[in-house]
Amino acid sequence: MDGEELTEQETALYDRQIRVWGVDAQRRLSKAHILVSGMKGTVVEFCKNIVLAGVGSLTLVDSREVTEEALSANFLIPPDENVYSGKTLAELCCDSLKDFNPMVRVSVEKGDISSFGGDFYGRFDVVVISSCSFATKKLINEKCRKVSKRVAFYTVDCRDSCGEIYVDLQNYTYSKKKLDETDECQLQYPSFEEAVAIPWRALPRKVTKLYLAMRVIERFEEAEGRNPGEISIADLPGVLKLKKELCDAQSFNESHVPDALLERLVSDTSEFPPVCAILGGILGQEVIKAISGKGDPLKNFFFFDAIDGKGIIEDISNPNPGS
């Protein structure tokens, strides 16, 4: 919507959420442009949330064809070959998402996410990528950082019943109302490359093991030239070997990255739907906060593991920011 006031239709539809974040935030949402890549269960949940919230536009990238695995955690695609045959995941999700909120422009962008140039990313306020390799994550993050206006960047991944969200808001200032005062807060986010480069020994002692395990898996898939998620129990010996190498190289105690956790992550790479809902919900909330400029954004990683039920924020950044 281009007008300054919300229409009567928007006010009626968004009444309950306006009572949560206010009219101003709703207006900002309606002007925001989101790019999403990798239409698996978790991302589909996120898209549902963000469309319901009433963003300006949502652009989907995923030129893969439908597979049984793709259908397993995806409630946007009817399991009817007559419907899905010949269409890409992005196209099918687009058709369904439009239905959730006719006021949001949902569209598909064809092509490979890593091939787009910087000016492409400049069209968006928020970029969310999933099922991407280590190299692709770094690449797109860099492209987003090079755009002159701030493009908020997120990655989200769910393997079995755990998941990870990464947030990069670059230099982020926002105001926080505390009782009668208003505080100006400022956060500095490291890039994905900077964050993962921080030596494991420099991280807080009790850092979530899932962070470390995800990095090992990521590196393994990268080293073996695999697509994300293209891994199985047969790879466990190779993964454990890589883990040892990574730990030794930084003089980091191996036992901090439990073998059992790695085994879980290679055995079942399909997404567990309840975890998709949880991650998609948390991510949705973060993106809404970033667009509206309201609320403390999480910095900079979020982890969830259904086994212990904790949803944890980890700040993986250099303690002395700047240069």
Add this chain to the structure above:
Amino acid sequence: MASHQRSPAIKGAKVLMVGAGGIGCELLKTLALSGFEDIHIIDMDTIEVSNLNRQFLFRQSHVGQSKAKVARDAVLRFRPHISITSYHANVKDPDFNVDFFKQFNVVLNGLDNLDARRHVNRLCLASDVPLVESGTTGFLGQVTVHVKGKTECYECQPKPTPKTYPVCTITSTPSKFVHCIVWSKDLLFAKLFGDKNQENDLNVRSSDAASSSQQAEDVFERQNDEGIEEYARRIYDHVFGYNIEDALSNEETWKNRNRPKPLYSRDVFPEEPSQQNGNMDKNCATDDPLSVSAMASLGLKNPQDIWSLLENSRIFLEALKLFFGKREKEIGNLSFDKDDQLAVEFVTAAANIRAASFGIPLHSLFEAKGIAGNIVHAVATTNAVIAGLIVIEAIKVLQSDANNYRMTYCLEHPSRKMLLMPVEPFEPNKSCYVCSETPLLLEVNTHRSKLRDFVEKIVKAKLGMNFPLIMYGPALLYEVGDDLDEDMAANYAANLEKVLSELPSPVTGGTMLTVEDLQQEFTCNINIKHREEFDEEKEPDGMLLSGWTQAPRVEKDDNKTVGNGGSSTSNASSAMPVEAEEDDDIEIVPIGKKRKLGEISKATNPNLSDVADDDDVLVMLDGENLDVKKKKKLQ
């Protein structure tokens, strides 16, 4: 969790969902995706436009249809081969009895009111079926697990009941905007447009009861030849002018309080009456009574604007005129409905004028509607997170993975780095009158209180029983049922009007009564203690129930109380008003062992992460019954 979807425990499970709204839609979707194949879902509501921002299984075209049914149809589209049975019904229907509940392996609640939750809790206990409870408000949410004998039941911990206010605060000494809303909605609106035979506390006066009540009758009745404009102004002058002056005449009341200002239409409106007519034409175009609007008539477009006293007064008169002009047939039968635009406009305007009189800040229609309508603010994301957590707990229950049951809290601000905080469930509360069958104590004047008082105020209101049966030993004092023969029914009717000590089996000090609800299969024993005197102010019912774990939150002067959720004798069934919550402030207070519930509402500590030891943390939130408590953990 590997191969979760193929787990036999999930595939063969029969699940009951209660509620197909915000949490329900997300839950049904996630259950279906997770491999559940036999789901039953109960919801009595139909779809409204304001649901569509989060209840994503519904579309604009579904407005007015059954939520349970439409949710079912929507999910079958992506999981055509599973079985979903929908019931467009109230879970409190007698059809949903213990036998009905017994067929399920687990019950999952997605409800929005305390009353229904208590009811389901009792049925789950009676049928010995595990219950996973949940609730959300804005960014906050929680999931709790209740397994009979192993964990607390839903009622083991006190739940905040809807806030009520002393009558005198509403009728004479309001100090907050919500008091003005209650006055405007439950008193003025009810008096003007509701059932004329209903008892109404409007114009409660300390002196000269007889003559003044007669005067009050005349005032609100429109005279035969009285023009609408004239009538409207007369009402305005009476409630905002004369009544205030009358209240001011009682010096005692105002010794330590700011005096209100009487407001008369001749002072508020600078122009001639005839210039006050709004553009009635704007409302003539349609016959639809629900689209008639004073705001439209007067060109006030933005519900977020805070109107001036003059604008509020114009809306007041215009709304009154429109009710009498366009919706005359409904007058005498109307009750306040938050989706009735004209009613909301009237209530907002009246509350604002009263607020202006008492020096209380005015509010926009948007805010007023939220308070008057007990609207719970809600977003899709929290519901999605909670739904995911519910399914995770449900699976643990189905796999009897008792050591891993968790209560999980979804926080807005992280506590010790956690946004999702799991906590072990607690053992059943040994003095819970619901699951531990502890007897309660009732202090009452057995020569003065009637059985009727006991049934209405204690058994139904406080204990939450719907179809009670009351026994003294083998003697049946009272019961409810369709199949009672005439003699018995007459006998019970007669008993209701008797004082306790004069019942066929006299109830006196030392008596133990047994109270049962057959549908909930819930029994409670109550020991009677005779007491002569009760404080009229503090114990207006003349009865005091203790050993009862629910502590109602009341304001300082606990007089006879009036609630925002309905009439003063209403059950604790409506969601609580969301009171002026800025930036989703919630009260998070560390509790020491001896602190009473009443003290907690005063302290505030908005930053949960400041609490060093999270062992005693209490989060109490108006809305869908969110609480975070830590006590003795389940070993």
